[in-house]
Structure formats: C-alpha cells, structure tokens
Amino acid sequence: MGLFNRKRPGPDEPPDETLPELTVSGAQRLRDLVRGSMATSGYEVTVYAGHVEDADGRQFGLGSLARRLADPRIAGKHWPQIIEDHVRRLLASVDGPDEFDVPTEDLLGRTYLRLYEASSLPDNGWWSYGREALPGVLELLALDLPDSVATFNDEQVGKHGHHRLRAAGLANLRREEADERATFDGVEILVGSMFMASTILVLRDVILRTTGEAHLPNGVLVAAPFRHQLMYHVPRDAQVIPALNAMAGNAAAGYDTEVGPLTPHVYWWFDGALQQITNRDDTGAIEIRVEGGFGEVLSRLVPGL
Incomplete structure (x- = not known):
C-alpha cells in the first residue's frame, strides 16, 4: 500500500461538498453510474449526496467508491x-443467505473488532452498540x-450477545499478523488485512509479537491512518522527535490518499489509554501538542527541549 498524491481539482473545478475526494462533476458522474448499475441489477434507488437508498x-x-476512484492511477474510462463490479459484490452480499442466521459458535472464529470512521457510516441508527474508540472513530x-x-x-x-462477540473479536485481532513490515526513523510500519489498523485495540500484543517488548514505561506513539496500516514507535530516547515527525506526516498522507481512511492523527498510548497528540488546522497544517502524560515523557527523554 504505497502513499501517493491524490489529484487535486483545478481552480475551475472545486471539490464536491459531500465527496471531497472527487470534483463536483466527478462526484455526480459517480452517483449517475451507481444509479444506472443498480437499475440494471433490478434495484431502483434514490440518490443522495453521499449514499443511495433502495x-x-x-x-x-458512496464514500469508499469515491476514495477508490480518486486514485490518479485509475483512468476515467x-x-x-x-462501479459495476462493486455494485455486483454489494448486492450479492445483500441478496445472499443471511450469514448471521447461524448458531453463535459458528460466528466466533470469524468475528473481529473493527474500527470505522464514523462519518463514513450511514446515519441509520443500526449500530448504537458502537463505542467511540478514538475521536470520530467507532469500534x-x-x-x-x-x-x-x-x-x-x-x-x-x-x-448473539455483545459480550461474547466482543471477546471473540479481541481474540481474533490478537492473532492478526502483518503481511509487510518496514522500519523508518525508528517507526515500525505494519501493513496487512483490512483489520490491521484495528489492532491498535490490542497494541500491547502487536508490539510483543513484532519487536518483543513487554515493558513500555514511556508508552507508545501509534497511528492507524487507514484500515490496512498501523504505525508505532516505542519512545526510549531523543529519537522520539524524528519518529514523531515522521509519523505525523505519514499518518496524514495515508489518511488523505488511501482507501478506508480512519484517522490522520498520532496518539500516545499508555496502559491501554490513548491521548491524541497531533491536530490539523483548516489549511491541513499539522500541529503537535506536547501536554499531559506525553509531555512528561518527552521532558524526561529530551531534557531541555
């Protein structure tokens, strides 16, 4: 999963208000193509700015399709x-057998906790059980x-029971392993399945399996910019500074350009709790906030900063 720059609309073609990955004309073309593809499959739908309804x-x-089509490597033709392939797979899952209408035991081995950007979900009240794991991110x-x-x-x-399903979801996340691993400026970059970013929920287990560290007195810097990637750095010394800078830039870039975005921010994990330490202003500029527990760690590791 490489990081690449998304095409930016020219001054005469502004981004769409609801699907900002695309221009106004591109977003309208997406909606028209989805409507036509659904109709060909026998579904008449009402088209809204960010979704369709049968x-x-x-x-x-429509968000995931918009992000995929915004890839500059995909030609308009x-x-x-x-879109036809996407709609066909979507309708096959809707019209197929009810995968949930089986004994609970048959679901547990395939159930995962997964993080979703809340703004990408339809506002239909289907997931009131969801927990906000990070600001704007639902578990x-x-x-x-x-x-x-x-x-x-x-x-x-x-x-099927929330407690039992959640326990299974955590257990399956703990078994999730990266397909690729790289190290840059002291940052471990893990790329894997669509559950990889969600392993931030079992971060201690990920670190123990990846670099063997069980004692984390300074906490961990971590980012989950899109669903296939997790980044982390274990602070030990002054290398925390270049590591944090690298993570801040790459997390924002991954969030902006990859399919399945979650959060552009870097967090400080300590004993299971997560503190957001980066922010972006309206221009996209990244601000690093050194305060609270992370501020104390930074002062100890980099005296005189």
Missing part, C-alpha cells in the same frame, strides 16, 4: 467497470466473509 430503506454509502463488530466483510447491526448483536 425501496426497503437500505442505505449504501475504467470507472463504469469498477464495531465485523464478520469476515470469503469476499467481503459484514458489520453486525444492533439486532444481530442482541441475538
């Missing part, structure tokens, strides 16, 4: 085929299927 009230978000339960991932709704969680 006659049964089911909502299908390929949009219809990409939900997901079922891993052969070709996709399905999210448990309130009814399904009630049927």
Whole structure:
C-alpha cells in the first residue's frame, strides 16, 4: 500500500461538498453510474449526496467508491467497470443467505473488532452498540466473509450477545499478523488485512509479537491512518522527535490518499489509554501538542527541549 498524491481539482473545478475526494462533476458522474448499475441489477434507488437508498430503506454509502476512484492511477474510462463490479459484490452480499442466521459458535472464529470512521457510516441508527474508540472513530463488530466483510447491526448483536462477540473479536485481532513490515526513523510500519489498523485495540500484543517488548514505561506513539496500516514507535530516547515527525506526516498522507481512511492523527498510548497528540488546522497544517502524560515523557527523554 504505497502513499501517493491524490489529484487535486483545478481552480475551475472545486471539490464536491459531500465527496471531497472527487470534483463536483466527478462526484455526480459517480452517483449517475451507481444509479444506472443498480437499475440494471433490478434495484431502483434514490440518490443522495453521499449514499443511495433502495425501496426497503437500505442505505449504501458512496464514500469508499469515491476514495477508490480518486486514485490518479485509475483512468476515467475504467470507472463504469469498477462501479459495476462493486455494485455486483454489494448486492450479492445483500441478496445472499443471511450469514448471521447461524448458531453463535459458528460466528466466533470469524468475528473481529473493527474500527470505522464514523462519518463514513450511514446515519441509520443500526449500530448504537458502537463505542467511540478514538475521536470520530467507532469500534464495531465485523464478520469476515470469503469476499467481503459484514458489520453486525444492533439486532444481530442482541441475538448473539455483545459480550461474547466482543471477546471473540479481541481474540481474533490478537492473532492478526502483518503481511509487510518496514522500519523508518525508528517507526515500525505494519501493513496487512483490512483489520490491521484495528489492532491498535490490542497494541500491547502487536508490539510483543513484532519487536518483543513487554515493558513500555514511556508508552507508545501509534497511528492507524487507514484500515490496512498501523504505525508505532516505542519512545526510549531523543529519537522520539524524528519518529514523531515522521509519523505525523505519514499518518496524514495515508489518511488523505488511501482507501478506508480512519484517522490522520498520532496518539500516545499508555496502559491501554490513548491521548491524541497531533491536530490539523483548516489549511491541513499539522500541529503537535506536547501536554499531559506525553509531555512528561518527552521532558524526561529530551531534557531541555
């Protein structure tokens, strides 16, 4: 998963208000193509700015498609085929057998805790059980299927039991391993499945498996910019400064350009709690906030800073 620069709209073609990854005309083309593809499959839908809704009230978000099509490597002529394939897979999961209508034991091995950017979810009240794990990021339960991932709704969680499902979701996250690993400026960069970023919820286990560190007296700097990537640095000395700077820039870039964005920020983890230490202003400039527990750690590791 490389980091690449997204095409920026020219001055005469502003970004769409709801799907800012695309221009106004590009976002409208996406909506038109989705409407046509759904109609070809026998679904008449009402098109809204960020989602479409069928006659049964089911909502299908357009955000993930917009982010994928914003990739400058994808030519406009390929949009219809990409959207058709996406819609076909989506409808197959909707019209197929109910994957949740099985004994709870049959679900536990495939259930994961997964993080979702809250603004990317339809506002339909299906996930009131969700916990805000990070500002603007929800922790939900997901079922891993052969070709996709399905999210448990309130009814399904009630049927199978939230406590039992969450315990299974954590256990399965602890077994998640990266497909690729790199180290840059003291930062461990892990890339893997769509559950990789969600392993921030079991960070201690990830670090123990990756670099073998069990004692973390200075906490951990961590970022989960998009669903396939997790970055972390264990502060030990003055290298914390270049590591933090590298993480701040790469987290913002990954969030802005990759599919499945979660959060552009860097956090300081200590004993299971997460403190946000970066912020972005309206221009996109990154601010690092040295305060609280992290401020004390930084003062100890870099005296006179």
